[in-house]
Amino acid sequence: MRSSKIKGLGAAAAVAMLALAGCGSSADSGSTGASAAPGGMQVPNLKAIDKLGTPEGEVNVLAWPGYVEDGSNDPKVDWVSDFEKSSGCKVNVKTFGTSDEAVQLMRTGQYDTISASGDATLRLIAAGDVEPVNTSLITNYPDIFDSLKMKPWNSVNGVAYGIPHGRGANLLMYRTDLVKPAPDSWAAVFDKAGAQAGKVTAYDSPIYIADAALYLMSAKPELGIKDPYALDETQLAAAVDLLKAQKANISEYWSDYLKEVQAFKSGSSTIGTTWQVIANVAQGEKAPVEAVLPKEGATGWSDTWMVGAKSQHKTCAYKFIDHIVSPKVNAQIAEYFGEAPANKKACAETADKNHCTIFHAEDEAYFSKVRYWNTPISTCLDGRTDVKCTDYATWTKAWTEIRNS
Amino acid sequence: MRRRRGLAALLGPPLLWLVVAYLGALAVIFATAFWTTDPFTNEVVRSFTLENFKELFSTTYLGIIGRTLLIAALVTLLCIAIAVPFAFFMARVAPRRLRGLLLAAVLVPLWASYLVKAYAWRTMVQPDGVLDSTFGATPGYGFSALVLTLTYLWLPYMVLPVYAAFERLPETHLEASADLGARPLATFRRVVVPSLLPAIAAGSVFTFSLSLGDYIAVQIVGGKLQVLGTAVLQNITLDLPFAAALGTASVLIMVLYLLAVRRTGALENL
Incomplete structure (x- = not known):
């Protein structure tokens, strides 16, 4: 019975779930007409297993x-x-x-x-x-x-x-000996990236557009970005412009974390987005780097x-x-x-008994500032209904355009 | 009759392999280029569209194709400029004993891993790398570093055919040219170059096609540079049909190049 329901309501309800992020209890109320599914999300009818068998080796x-x-x-x-x-x-x-x-x-x-x-x-x-x-x-x-x-x-x-x-935030890593004063804002890789011209690094995926959008939330409040994964045409264009301007100061884009470690170690990159584990590995290899959570908050993952x-x-x-x-x-x-x-x-x-405190494991207020990676869809994730938002396909095109410009 | 069957058994498997694995794969790439993707899941959707090929002709992608061609051409020219004098020295000037040693010196780097060599160049062009500390300057990651690295990587493929051509060039031709009153430069221009040309064209097939398709060295030393190979790589995860269209473009370029090379008679030299 449950499965047939999924089949029928899939698209609309899934989108409703997304739109009402956090209000999971009201999932059933959004099930009016499957045609209203802009993301085109159909959930295939699959079932979880009932019990475990013998390990397959x-x-x-x-x-x-x-x-x-x-x-x-x-x-x-x-x-x-x-x-x-x-x-x-x-x-x-x-x-x-x-x-x-x-x-x-x-x-x-x-x-x-x-x-x-x-x-x-x-x-x-x-x-x-x-x-x-x-x-x-x-x-x-x-x-x-x-x-x-x-x-x-x-x-x-x-x-x-x-x-x-588990969950965490994307951080801003910098060379402590080459970047002074220590940065506390994403401006260091956007509007003020010129200070490290040719030494800035950025993450090589369309999802990095959200990092620019997050920065614009505080840098350009007049754009009215409420959620970096819910961008209308104008907001996306602003983020793309920011990233194109950033490109002039980029040394290289990274997606291979070992390459980022090497780039920071050699000094060919001095500032850019990172994960804590990359900072740890780089510090382990004696690179003078530090990773901070900038004051604007950050994108992150769950x-x-x-x-x-x-x-x-x-x-x-x-x-x-x-x-x-x-x-x-x-x-x-x-x-x-x-x-x-x-x-x-x-x-x-x-091992460090303060780990959960440092990483805010139980601090929901903290994680409300971290914008978990999400898939942008045309129904605005921030609840706006008067505009259409840009979906991931549009982001992909935009990112290709930035990388190829 | 028996003989014919034997021949079929001998040639059948490799031919089948060629048709299925090589031409079949190319055909699939070409067919995929006409499909599209689901905007949400990035899955390939099998509905016919010409959009991918249209997009190839946007300024962005024409720019990338042009840049890639320029890199491939520069690498090929640099390889020729280095390989011709070097092969000449190897085949004509160096004593016999040294010749084997030099040939080994050219071949040995081919045994080292491509990645190791590319990463070696990465550390050489980085700030405070060998280039910086020796010459006081480094091109940094990007276009020049990529051309340098690719030239280094593919040089043996140019040296070998040119060396073979120099070896094959009969001494008597040069003597005859001199006897007929040609100065060394005229001999080089009118006797040596024409007999080298097919070898150079053969070598250029390697240097050009390998540079055209490269996407790994670009990521290691190219910085933010985008070429055909990296554009394909980027689109493979996000838009497979468009990646296939880009792949078709590079295959097409190579076919045209091979046709041009065939006119020089170089393909008999491979």
């Missing part, structure tokens, strides 16, 4: 760099080997640099599970690349922060499509472990996800990657 994992460490990067950083021994599932990891790459790789059907950010999850759900998850099969699910469960980016129509992993619809190793995938969100492992990842864990009990397991 291996699991192919698609993950952000730093999420699944098996000791090959640093022998001390390894939360996979023990799992392989105890579960009998050999873990094969493939990392990706952008959500676009992740979606592309997941589409091959070769991967059993993926750590997807909010700008990938709905694309994967709509394309039928991932299936709903049976949360009762994840023993650690009850310990996950309620504020992360059943969100618009990890559920559709009240059906869970993934297990929350990641979700999802299960591939074509997976041949679902039991291993569930076991793997359960392992990843278990308190100890979730704590290790959170500390290594530099993010807030999803598991409440992880806060007691971190």
